[in-house]
Amino acid sequence: MAQSYKFYAVDDDAYSLEIVSRYLRDAGYGVSTSTSSTQALSEIVEQRPDCVITDLMMPGLDGLELCSRIRKEPALANTKVVVVSGKAYEFDRRRAREMGANGYVTKPINREGFLSSVQRILEDKIVVDFWGVRGTLPVPGPKTVRFGGNTSCVTMSFPDESYFIFDAGSGIRTLGDALMRRGGRVTAKIFISHPHWDHINALPFFTPLYIRGNEFEILGAAHGDRSVRDLIKAQMDDVFFPITLREFGASLSFRDLREETIEVGSIQVKTMLLSHPGYCLGFRMTYKGRSVCYITDNELYLPTMPQYNPHYVERLIDFVRDADVVITDTTYTDEIYPQRVDFGHSSVSQVVDFVHRAKVKELYLFHHDPSETDDDVERKHAAACKALEKLGSSTRCIAPPEGSQIRI
Numbered sequence: 001m002a003q004s005y006k007f008y009a010v011d012d013d014a015y016s017l018e019i020v021s022r023y024l025r026d027a028g029y030g031v032s033t034s035t036s037s038t039q040a041l042s043e044i045v046e047q048r049p050d051c052v053i054t055d056l057m058m059p060g061l062d063g064l065e066l067c068s069r070i071r072k073e074p075a076l077a078n079t080k081v082v083v084v085s086g087k088a089y090e091f092d093r094r095r096a097r098e099m100g101a102n103g104y105v106t107k108p109i110n111r112e113g114f115l116s117s118v119q120r121i122l123e124d125k126i127v128v129d130f131w132g133v134r135g136t137l138p139v140p141g142p143k144t145v146r147f148g149g150n151t152s153c154v155t156m157s158f159p160d161e162s163y164f165i166f167d168a169g170s171g172i173r174t175l176g177d178a179l180m181r182r183g184g185r186v187t188a189k190i191f192i193s194h195p196h197w198d199h200i201n202a203l204p205f206f207t208p209l210y211i212r213g214n215e216f217e218i219l220g221a222a223h224g225d226r227s228v229r230d231l232i233k234a235q236m237d238d239v240f241f242p243i244t245l246r247e248f249g250a251s252l253s254f255r256d257l258r259e260e261t262i263e264v265g266s267i268q269v270k271t272m273l274l275s276h277p278g279y280c281l282g283f284r285m286t287y288k289g290r291s292v293c294y295i296t297d298n299e300l301y302l303p304t305m306p307q308y309n310p311h312y313v314e315r316l317i318d319f320v321r322d323a324d325v326v327i328t329d330t331t332y333t334d335e336i337y338p339q340r341v342d343f344g345h346s347s348v349s350q351v352v353d354f355v356h357r358a359k360v361k362e363l364y365l366f367h368h369d370p371s372e373t374d375d376d377v378e379r380k381h382a383a384a385c386k387a388l389e390k391l392g393s394s395t396r397c398i399a400p401p402e403g404s405q406i407r408i
């Protein structure tokens with residue numbers, strides 16, 4: 001299917017144009033090109049390509065004007081536009097989006113990064129990657145090779161190039177290595193569910209934070225008078241870590257979140273406080289009618305327990321209702337949970353019950369207990385599948401290994 005995409009590339013710089021079209025042709029796509037943007041417009045209307053790749057600053061019609069003219073053509077309603085420019089300013093990115101561009105890639109481009117951006121825009125999917133699926137403590141060793149031993153870190157990338165990182169457990173180090181290999185500038189939002197060690201401790205080992213030109217915003221719940229900035233700074237304080245926040249080369253900002261809804265481009269991010277010691281936020285991301293939820297750490301008590309709060313469970317069900325994907329704390333088996341009550345984590349039966357009632361399409365088991373081996377996680381997964389079957393549920397259950405990817 002990918003092979004059938006048609007591209008039209010326009011750039012007044014013949015050398016840049018040659019690189020872009022070579023990358024696209026090598027990947028098997030059809031490409032028409034022009035160094036004149038005015039000539040390009042009429043050919044684009046005629047050819048109706050799936051995607052237009054355009055430079056920003058060109059004589060005659062510049063990239064933004066070209067973009068807005070394409071958007072005014074009803075026949076080109078399905079044509080995506082990707083701006084490729086040497087300008088890395090946020091202002092230019094924003095202007096391009098406002099003019100109707102679907103993506104913005106900065107020069108110099110590299111083959112892998114460019115093609116993956118373009119493919120992402122054409123597929124129009126949310127890509128979720130699991131970099132660490134364990135809870136509490138990293139557990140390397142021969143018994144955790146299948147699901148991996150790293151603690152919480154999940155990323156979501158969106159076709160408009162928004163990149164979200166959820167938690168900075170030890171999995172974020174592998175993510176950092178992958179981003180460094182990919183090259184290019186990294187702009188991302190890092191959502192911190194809560195400041196327990198397994199969710200923040202590897203942040204100082206996330207290499208892209210040390211690279212000038214990268215931009216990160218760290219978002220999470222404040223704890224009373226301690227902002228999310230204070231919480232991150234504290235773990236790197238003095239004797240605990242020899243590098244301070246000031247030494248990060250990337251531009252870094254912080255934002256305290258409450259239960260609220262924020263818009264990031266065309267993505268809606270909704271938050272909810274979870275059942276866990278301190279302030280811990282769950283997240284629901286909605287993009288073009290599709291929703292992915294990241295809900296960890298969270299304790300669902302058994303209905304027979306005095307701590308059980310039906311109002312909270314109903315709110316949580318409403319929060320995740322009809323979601324395509326729910327990644328959620330399923331730390332314990334039902335057998336172990338009675339020995340771990342009030343630790344702030346959930347067991348299989350309660351997780352299965354709430355996702356089934358919320359008519360969630362896919363449940364992803366997450367935040368496994370450090371004592372669990374690969375075999376234990378597989379048994380837990382089998383128990384969850386069986387429990388869903390018993391409920392006659394249409395929810396599918398997956399235990400995602402570290403390194404796996406889903407596209408929604």
Ligand SMILES: [Zn+2]
Nearest residue numbers: 135136198297
């Ligand atoms: Zn945790």
Ligand SMILES: [Zn+2]
Nearest residue numbers: 194196276297
């Ligand atoms: Zn926790």
